Amino acid sequence: MEKYVYDFAEGNREMLDLLGGKGANLAEMTNLGLPVPAGFTITTRACRAFLATGQVPGSLGAEVDDHLHRLESTMGKVLGDADDPLLVSVRSGARFSMPGMMDTVLDIGLNDVSVVGLAKQAGDERFAWDSYRRLVQMFAKTVLGVEGAYFEKALAALKDDRRARTDLDLTVDDLKQLVTTYKQIVRRETGAEFPTEPREQLDAAILGVFRSWNGERARVYRRQERIPEDLGTAVTVVSMVFGNLNLSSGTGVAFTRDPASGSPGVYGDYLQDAQGEDVVAGIRNTLPLQELEHLNPQAYRQLLDVMSTLEHHYRDLCDIEFTIENGKLWMLQTRVGKRTAAAAFRIASQLVDEGVISLDEALGRVSGAGLAELMFPRFDTTAAPPALAHGMGASPGAAVGKAVFDSPSAAEWAARGEDVVLVRTETNPDDLPGMVAARGILTRRGGKTSHAAVVARGMGKTCVVAAQELRVDTAHKRFTAPDGTVVAEGDLISIDGKTGAVYKGRVPVVDSPLVRFFDGTFDAASADTETRDLVSAVERLLRHADARRRMSVRANADMPADAHRARAFGAEGIGLCRTEHMFLGERRRLVENLILAHDDQERQAALDALLPLQRSDFAAILSEMDGLPVTIRLIDPPLHEFLPDFTELSVRAAVAKATGQRDEEAERLLPAVRRLHEANPMLGLRGVRLCLAVPGLVELQVRAIAEAAAEAMKAGHHPLVEVMVPVVAAVQELEHVRETAERVLDEVAAETGTHLEKVVGTMIELPRACMTAGQIASAADFFSFGTNDLTQTTWGFSRDDCEASFFPQYMEMGIFGKSPFETLDRDGVGALVRMAAATARTAKPGIELGVCGEHGGDPESIHFFNQIGLDYVSCSPFRVPVARLEAGRAALPEAVAGSVSASR
C-alpha cells in the first residue's frame, strides 16, 4: 500500500517531488539534528489522487491518525486538548512555489475549550483569544472561501466602537466578542458552523490545500510558467511554536549572506514578541538580526551555528525562518535563498574561493538573465529623490522624459525632439504609436503580462506597470502621487524598469560598470569594493564559461561601430550583417533610380552608383572583424520599404489633385509604389525572390563584398566573408544565387589576383526550408536559422501585427507563457529547427549551423540550441556576454547541469 504521509525524520531534500519544497527541507533540517518542531508531510501523490477522483485515498485518514499520534506523543500534548492543547499549522508546499496557492493556516486545534488550556499554559489569556480569532478568520478565508473583507470590517467596527487605535488596544473581552462575531459571519456565509472539532479542522485544512492547487490564479500561473498541471502539492503539518508569548520570544528571517549585495556575513530581521504574520503586516519595525545577540546571546549563537551548518550543507546561500519561544530557537523553514543578480555572481565566486563549490557549480548558479540585468544603465539612486511610487518593473531600463498622457501627444512631442514617458491608466492597441515614440511607459494598472508590459518588452522599452498608488487623470493630463505631488503634462519624470520606482524630475543615469569593463573604460581603482568584486566575479565566470562552451558566439551587427563593440564584448565574428541600412539615408535616391529604371541601362547605372558605397561599407566592417568570420546577408526587405508609404503617398497625391496643387514627388513615385504595394509584404517579393527578380542585384552585392575582401587581403588582412541568402524555401533558389555569386567571386579574384574563398550559405527561416533541409544543405556551406521569421511563419502571425494586439490576452489565457519571439517555442519552431539541423547534418556532415534570430541572445533558447548541436549563436552586441555565459552553462557536465536551467 502506498505511503502517503512522512514524518520529517523520514524525508530528505531529494524528495522534492513527493514532499514539496517546504516538506523536503524541513525533513533535511530534522535529519541534520537542527531544532525543528515535530511534524509530518502529506505527499503530492495524495493530492494527485484526490484531484483525480475527488476522494482522498482510503488509507490516508488512518495514516494521518498514526502520524498525528506520534506527533502528540513526541510533543507530549494532544491536539485541541482542554488543558494543554497541541496546536498545528498546515501549509502547502509544491515542487515550485506558486502564487495563488493556499498558504498557511495557523493555530489549528483551538476551540472554545482548548483556548482556555492555551491561555493557562501560556499564562496569557489575551494571547490565546487573539490566536483563536486569527484561526477563525484565516480558516474561514482560506479553507471555507469566505470573503476576507467581512472580518476586516467587523474588526474595524469593533475598534471604532472601542475607540481603539490598534489591535493591541482591544481587551480580552473584545477578542472573545470578535470570535463570536466571526463565527456568525462563517455561519451566515457558509450555512454551517465553524468546525470546533480539532481533527475536523485539520482534515478540512488539508483538503483546502489540495483544492487550492486548482484555484484559478494558480492554474493561470502554471500555464504561463509551463509548470505541469499534474504535479500536485504536498501538505506539511507542524506543531505550533509561539514567538508571541512574551519578550523572551520572537520571530525572524535570516540569510547566510547579504542577498542584495552578496557581501559576506549573516543578514536578517528579528521581531520580538511576534508571530510571522506580524512581520509581514509591518505594524512594528523589525530589528537588524545582529540585535538578537544582545537580546538572547545563546539563541543568537545557536542561530549562527545553524546558519553555518545549513550553508555548508546546502553549499549555497540559505534563507531561513525561525521562531524563538521562551528563549528556545526553532527552525520553521529553510531553502536555498533568492538573491539579486549581483549577489549571485559575488556569492558564487566567494564559494569557489572558500573551496565550497567548483567553478562549474559556480557557473551553474549565475544566469544570463542576471548578467543582462546588471548590464542595463541604471539610475544613480544616491542622487535620486525619494520615489513618488513603486509599481512593478515590467521591462528593464532607466527612462527619463516628460510625462505625456495620450498616444497622439507622445508621438507629437517626440516628433519635435522631446524625450517623453507615456503615462496611461492602462494601454491598448490604440496607444501603439505613442508607445513607439516614448522612451518609457508607465501604467497604473496591469501586470507582467498586460498589454503595456508585453509590448514594451517586445520593443525593448523601459516599462513600469501596476503603479497603483498613483491617481492618473488622463482627461486633465496629470497624475497625483500618494504624497500629494502632482505631475502634469510636460513635467520630467524618471522610471526604473527594474525596481518599478517612479521619480519626479531627472534622475541621473549611470552606465553599468560591467559595460564600462567590457568597453575597456572601467577604472577599478576608483570603484568601490562591491563593484570591483562584482566585476571580477563576472569576469571570472565568463572566462570559465568561455572555456566550457562548445558553441561560439557571434554578434548581429550592421555598422562598424556595432562590430567594434561586439568584438570588445567577446563576439567571435558577425553572424548577421544586414545590408538594408546601406540603402537608406542619402542613398535612397539611388534605390529610387533602381526601382524606377525604365531599361537595363538605367538600372545598371543605378547599380554602378551603389557599388563603391557598398564596397566601402563592407570594407569598414571587415576591418573591424579582421580574422573573424563575417556573415553578410544579401538584401532582404521588399523594395517598397525604400519608398514612401502607399497610403501616405496616395493621400498626398489625392489632396494635391483635389486642391489643384502639384506634388511632383508623389506623382513621380505613386505609380511605382502602387505597383510594388503588397497586401502582405512579409509574404511577398523579398529575400532571395527579390535577388532573383532584380537583375544585377546579387552581382552588385557580391562584387562589393568580394572587392572589399580583396582590398583587405592586399593590405595584409585576413577577411573571412560568408555570403548569406535570405528567405530561401527551395534548394533551386539557392542554386541560382550560388551560381551567380561564385561567378562574381571568380571574376573579382581574377581581376584582383587574390584567392577568395567561396562560402555561400542560407538563412533557414521558412518551414519549407526546414522540411527540405537535406536538399538545401547540398547547395549550402552553412545554415543560419533566422528564428524571428521562422516563428512568424510557423505560428502564422507577424510580430508587428500581433504582439501588441492579442499577445497580452494569450498570456492571460495561458496559451503561451512567454512571447515566442522572446523565447524559442520548443514544441513548434524548435521542433522544426531540431529536425532541420539533424537532416542537414545527415546530408552534409560538418555543415556549419548557427542561429541569428533574436533568440540567439535568449538564455533559455541558447540552452536549446546547444542541446540540438548548433555551432554558434549570434545576437546583438550587448547580449554577447549573456550568450557567452549561457552557452557555457548549457555545456556544463551532466552532474552539474542537473541543477542548471537557463532561467535560474
Place this chain on the structure above:
Amino acid sequence: MEKYVYDFAEGNREMLDLLGGKGANLAEMTNLGLPVPAGFTITTRACRAFLATGQVPGSLGAEVDDHLHRLESTMGKVLGDADDPLLVSVRSGARFSMPGMMDTVLDIGLNDVSVVGLAKQAGDERFAWDSYRRLVQMFAKTVLGVEGAYFEKALAALKDDRRARTDLDLTVDDLKQLVTTYKQIVRRETGAEFPTEPREQLDAAILGVFRSWNGERARVYRRQERIPEDLGTAVTVVSMVFGNLNLSSGTGVAFTRDPASGSPGVYGDYLQDAQGEDVVAGIRNTLPLQELEHLNPQAYRQLLDVMSTLEHHYRDLCDIEFTIENGKLWMLQTRVGKRTAAAAFRIASQLVDEGVISLDEALGRVSGAGLAELMFPRFDTTAAPPALAHGMGASPGAAVGKAVFDSPSAAEWAARGEDVVLVRTETNPDDLPGMVAARGILTRRGGKTSHAAVVARGMGKTCVVAAQELRVDTAHKRFTAPDGTVVAEGDLISIDGKTGAVYKGRVPVVDSPLVRFFDGTFDAASADTETRDLVSAVERLLRHADARRRMSVRANADMPADAHRARAFGAEGIGLCRTEHMFLGERRRLVENLILAHDDQERQAALDALLPLQRSDFAAILSEMDGLPVTIRLIDPPLHEFLPDFTELSVRAAVAKATGQRDEEAERLLPAVRRLHEANPMLGLRGVRLCLAVPGLVELQVRAIAEAAAEAMKAGHHPLVEVMVPVVAAVQELEHVRETAERVLDEVAAETGTHLEKVVGTMIELPRACMTAGQIASAADFFSFGTNDLTQTTWGFSRDDCEASFFPQYMEMGIFGKSPFETLDRDGVGALVRMAAATARTAKPGIELGVCGEHGGDPESIHFFNQIGLDYVSCSPFRVPVARLEAGRAALPEAVAGSVSASR
C-alpha cells in the same frame, strides 16, 4: 563487362529505362515478328557514363562495331559502301519524350562516293543527291550546332536564281551545287570539314544525341516536369528504308482507333512517294489511310493485321509510323497513342466491352484532368466562324467579350458592366487589375508558364497565349489577324482556352453534356451517338471509381445553391462551409456595429441582430445536406475585411478635409479602420485569434449552428454538423473555443430538448499545428488540412502577392514546375501534412482527417492524400466528379496502379 548495345531482337518493351521509349518498342515489334528494319539501340547507361565523365565507355566502340557488322550482314550491305551503301538513321529515345532533345539524323552513310551507289541502286540520281544535301543540312544543324538559317538562305538563294517555285523544280546539278555550298557553310562555321567517313558520321551523331540531353531547353523542361536529371537518353540506329523511291513507296502515320473522338476503326494519313519529313513539312496533302487499300491492297491488309496485332498486344490504342519501300511495308515506330479526354473515356470503356482490359485498368487509363476538361463549357464550333488565329490554350474555358487593350480600360469597362477580353502583347504585374476585371486574356507572346498563363490559371480565367500570328497594336488599341481582319477596342471576340482558337464576334457557348448529365438535365434521346457514348463511359468509370475509392469526397460550399449542386455531383457532405459571406452585403452594417461598439451592451446588440440571420443561413445549408456531414468553419478573416480599405478611406477623409467638405462615413469609420489596420493581415488577428478576441463571437456562431440543427431535428431531419476552428497554432487555443462551443451546445440542447452531438475540430493550416498535431489531436474530433494557407506559411509567400509577381519567373527558372497552390508541394507542405496525419493518428486513433484546401480537387494531390491515409477530400462542387474519379484511381490495386499516375 557491361553490355551497352542491344540488337532490336535482344530487347523488349519492359526495358524502357535502358532502351528508351523508341528502342524498347522497336524491340517489342521485332520480337512480335513485325517488319521492322534491322537496327540496334545504345543504352541510357552509356549516355549516363558519357555525361558523368565526358568520355564514352571504353568498350562502346567495339560493341557498336560488332552490332554494325551484324546489321550489315543482315541487310547484305555495308555502311557507306560505294556500290550499294547501307544508310542508317540515328534517333534519341529517352524514358520520357522531351522537347529540346535532338531528334533524328537520317541518311547517315552518304558521302561523295556512296551517293553514287545509292543513285544507282535506287535508279534515281535526284533522290540520292537530295538525300545527301538533307544529310549535310540535318547533321550540321543537330550534331554540329550550325545555325539552320544559313542553309535555308542558301536554298532560297539558289531557288531565286533558278526561278524555282518549289524544291522539286531544282535539277540534280542544282542539288549537287547545294551540297557543295552546304559543305562550305559547315567549313566556315565550324572550322572543319563535313565528315565524309560514314563511321565518323555515325559516332558523331551518337555523341550529338548524348549531348543534347543537357541542352538548355531539355534541362528547363526536366526541372519543370520534375524529371530526374540523371536518366539519360538511349540512341537507336536503324537501317534506312525509303518511302520516297517511287510511287510504290510512301509513308504514313496511323492510329488503331480515332484518337480524337475515340470512335472505333483505324485512322491515319498516308503520303505517296515521300519521307516522314515531307509529311511534317506539309508541302503535299496527305491521303486518308483508307486510300492505301486502292494503292497497295496487300500492304494495306498487312498494315491492318499489324495494327490489330499491336492493339491486342499492347491492349490499348497504338499509334504507328510506317514506310512502304517499293511496295514492302516497314514499321518505324509504335507507342501507346495519345488521345483526347473524350477518346480516353470512350476507348477505355470499349476495351472493357471487348474483354481486352478490366474495369480497373480502364479506370487507370482515364484521368481527372481529362474529366475536368470535358466539364468546361465550350464553344459550339458548328456555329463558329473560322478562327482568326490559333494560340496556345493556357487556361481553359470559353470567354466572350469586347476587346480592350490595356488594364485601366479593362477595369473601367468591366466596372460599367461590360464583359471584356484583355488583349496584350504580353502581361506583367501592372496588368493585374485588368486581368481581374476581364473574362479572358489573350496575348501574342508567352507560353504555358508566362505571366498571363500562370496568373490566369491561378484566377481560373480563360487564357490564350502565344497567338503569334496576330499583330497587336496597343498604342492604337487594335489587333490584325493574318487574313487582314482588324479587331478594334470594343469589338466582340471569343477565345477558347482549351484549343487556343481566337474568333471574331460572339461564338455561342454550350454547357458540357457531362455537366447537364450530373445536373440531371441531359437528354440522351436528342444527343448524338458520340455524346451518348461518352456520357455512359464517364458514368460507368465514375461508378467504378466510387466502388474502388477509400476516401470520401466532400464539397466546399457556402451557399445552399452550391450545396445543392455539390450533392448532385456526388458530394458526400460539405467539408468546408465558410461563414464569412454571411457577414457581407446588407449585413455589413451589423458587422460595423459590432466593430464600432463602445461597450459590451452595444456589442451584444450587434451580435443579437446577427443571430437569426446566421441561423437561417445554416438551416438552409443543413436542409440541402440532410443526413450528410456539414463542416462549418467559424469566422476566419480579420475584421477590417468587413470595412472599407484603409488607403481609400484615408484618401477620402483627407480630400474631404482639404476641400472643406464633409464625408461622414469616412470620419465615422476611419478611426476603427486605422485601429484594425494590419501590415500583414494574413499574419494578423484572424481565425481562432479573432474568435478569442471578440467576446461573444464564438457563442453567436455556435448558437446559430446549434439552433439551426435543433430546428432541423425537430422537423424530423438528420443534421450532422461539425464545428471547425480556423488558424489554430496551439492546442490551448482550440481548448478555449471548444469549452465555449460545448457550453453553448449544451445550453441549446437543454433549451430545445434535443440531443446535439458535440463535434468540434480544427483546420490544420499552420506549420506549428502540423508540428504539434499530437497535442492538438487531444482536443479535436477531426482535422481538416487547409492546404492553401499551409502552403502560404510553409513557403512564406502569399498567393495574392506572389502568384502574379514572381511565379512565372520561378517556373521559367525551374524552381517549381507547377504552382504549389495548384498541386501540393510534396517535399515541403506534403511532408508536414504527412507528419501531422501520422502524429494525430498515433495520439488519437480514429480521428477523422480530411483536406479542404483547393488541392482537394487536384488529381496529383488527391493521390498523395490517399497515400498518406486521409479520410476525405473536399473541393469545389464542380471538381467533385474529378475528385471521385481520382480518389478511385488512387485506390486501384498495386498491379494496376503501376501504370496509373494522376497526370496521365
